[in-house]
């Protein structure tokens with residue numbers, strides 16, 4: 001028995017036939033060939049599969065609710081850089097801060113933070129920490145990830161202030 | 167020495183691919199005609215296999231083949247003890263062992279078929295405790311231990327469960343203890359734990375007939391894997407081609423050959439198909455390798471002035487079902503348990519013991535955290551008994567110029583300076599008085615010192631290849647795996663320095679392919695920057711020599727009279743007389759097209775000098791190869807209500823010889839410290855009585871999250887250039903994890919007055935002792 005789900009991923013519309021048991025992560029990776037979201041655990045504990053579904057960061061590996069997926073707007077790591085391949089400032093902050101080691105957790109952390117700051121640019125340190133605690137990284141000890149988050153927020157808010165003043 | 171590219175930060179060469187999600191890891195590769203493998207694991211940790219019936223599974227939908235170990239007489243070993251078969255035969259020795267592999271058109275169909283395999287088992291007694299297993303002669307996990315092929319530096323004891331016994335006999339232990347005015351002794355334990363690299367292990371295997379195979383793997387040792395697989399089938403090694411894409415963290419867990427022999431064996435029944443197998447997280451924890459697993463006791467003796475006179479230890483490693491990958495761990499744990507001190511009389515017995523758990527393999531610093539826990543807790547206890555500062559006591563005994571370590575190697579100044587490391591830690595942690603206990607918290611501070619040597623094959627080497635493009639840009643090629651540590655970027659910076667060329671002109675390899683990559687033993691033991699870096703420098707100099715030779719014809723000058731600056735070869739006496747490197751890389755072409763000279767491609771290699779296996783009787787010799795020393799310290803508080811440990815500050819100071827990239831080295835160190843915090847306060851593999859792992863998932867096996875980060879981490883690199891290191895650099899990668907446990911346990915003692923000798927120390931345990 002296959003379900004058909006319609007979804008928009010990074011601005012592109014897809015109609016996908018998939019099995020009931022398939023997760024959003026399976027759809028992205030196996031059906032759409034988008035390998036940016038990673039599977040570290042498969043049950044919602046590591047966050048390496050984090051993508052943004054209708055503005056919310058979700059672990060794609062546990063998202064099996066086809067009704068929720070159907071008609072949704074998904075954003076994955078592949079949708080973050082611009083069409084010329086220029087990095088998004090959040091990605092830049094990761095590179096500059098040395099937040100990337102093996103890189104397996106990177107897409108998940110970036111999407112988690114993108115969703116957070118998109119909703120709440122002024123997120124407090126505690127809110128940022130809370131959001132980031134849903135993802136695991138075994139390489140960095142979190143320090144550089146934390147700095148990347150703060151660096152991005154600082155720049156983003158700085159820019160906003162700049163605009164407001166003009 | 168002034169450097170242009172060493173000691174500076176640049177954008178990592180792999181950063182763009184990793185932040186855009188375009189970096190391809192093993193699970194991201196796709197192949198036409200892929201078949202999927204799934205694996206049957208036994209319900210027992212130790213049992214005889216009476217029968218396996220696969221008929222129903224074979225008839226199941228989508229199934230191409232069901233493979234068991236029946237009739238397979240292959241034994242393999244990656245390190246030097248051939249005690250493992252690709253699939254279980256006759257018996258299972260741990261609950262994660264493969265009993266059958268189903269190959270089907272989809273993962274789901276393969277899983278469904280697994281349930282249709284019928285296996286009859288006869289359960290046997292399960293042994294989990296290494297001391298109990300070492301003494302038990304009635305229940306043997308490997309009855310045929312005496313028949314296994316092994317390296318001459320391995321000492322199995324047939325008729326027992328002991329597959330390796332390393333003994334260190336330095337000086338006269340009786341005399342040493344006689345000279346001692348004071349002794350301290352304790353029992354220690356560091357349980358099995360899971361590496362937990364975020365990326366699960368994966369492999370894809372495609373046979374071309376039965377004689378040639380191509381493998382894609384998340385391995386830290388592609389060339390090792392090549393040899394192991396080829397030997398399994400008696401093939402020329404060159405018939406096995408191994409590719410390694412990006413690797414999502416490893417920490418040693420991907421250095422040992424784990425799932426590949428099983429899949430290579432099974433895939434050979436379906437030649438032409440790419441057979442893909444990616445471990446579930448559970449399988450990573452139950453069916454690849456685990457780390458640590460040490461139980462032991464140690465005694466330290468000292469004079470009343472604080473001179474260490476004797477060290478004695480016994481270490482038992484719960485090596486799991488197969489000993490191949492544990493044997494080196496046992497050896498290094500043995501000779502490193504003494505600590506970074508000059509002690510004339512040492513006697514250590516370290517045993518690798520078969521138990522019914524997954525095999526133990528290399529895990530960040532293997533053997534060293536286990537041994538360091540012993541020496542560093544004992545030194546603190548000794549300091550208290552002698553009424554001496556633990557820092558002073560360490561200084562009195564530190565290894566330094568002219569002193570000999572446990573192996574009998576003479577330490578030289580260029581090996582590093584422990585005093586400087588300890589001074590930094592002292593200043594950062596002990597400059598101010600400790601806060602007094604308050605309503606909420608107890609406060610404590612602790613310190614520990616460490617040393618680490620690599621352990622590997624004595625011929626372990628790294629090779630490098632440099633080739634120029636027509637425009638003078640460079641392909642830099644090595645076989646060292648970048649699993650996140652930044653190997654590619656480090657090599658690139660070293661090459662830029664050696665070739666005096668801007669980084670942008672150097673394109674570094676991003677995947678390994680045994681057919682095209684230069685040979686690399688394995689990327690383990692923190693040796694790659696050191697060894698690979700040396701290989702890069704040697705290769706660069708060879709390449710420059712070729713350029714000079716070509717230029718010497720054009721400039722009609724002897725090679726010795728020529729200089730090189732990255733852009734030109736010029737006359738030393740008149741730099742205006744010059745020819746561009748770009749014009750020399752494929753030989754020199756005169757105006758009419760006539761071309762002379764050589765193509766500028768070079769390769770060179772490096773290995774540890776005079777590195778040998780320990781002497782069989784005394785366990786000594788040049789078996790350390792090279793050393794890195796360091797000290798760590800922390801200031802913590804313990805919440806009285808909850809028993810929670812909050813680390814306010816953690817300081818690490820290592821003598822790294824030379825920093826290649828400050829940002830990358832800091833990343834290695836702070837990452838290693840947090841991993842060490844997990845080991846000390848949280849992580850432990852739990853077993854049920856019948857040998858099944860009860861927390862083989864990240865819901866129950868709790869890794870540190872961002873909330874476990876210390877309040878502040880201070881990293882201070884001492885730079886005493888190593889005589890033979892690339893630009894003076896020394897090994898650093900595993901080291902940050904080695905002394906974390908004793909550092910924290912020493913601080914917990916300082917806070918609570920209670921001794922802990924076992925990790926992890928949980929809030930419940932702390933609540934227990936604080937109540938009293």
Ligand code: FES
Nearest residue numbers: 040042044047061
């Ligand atoms: S893979 Fe989805 S949370 Fe781990």
Ligand code: FES
Nearest residue numbers: 102105137138139
């Ligand atoms: S960078 Fe490796 S898991 Fe985060």
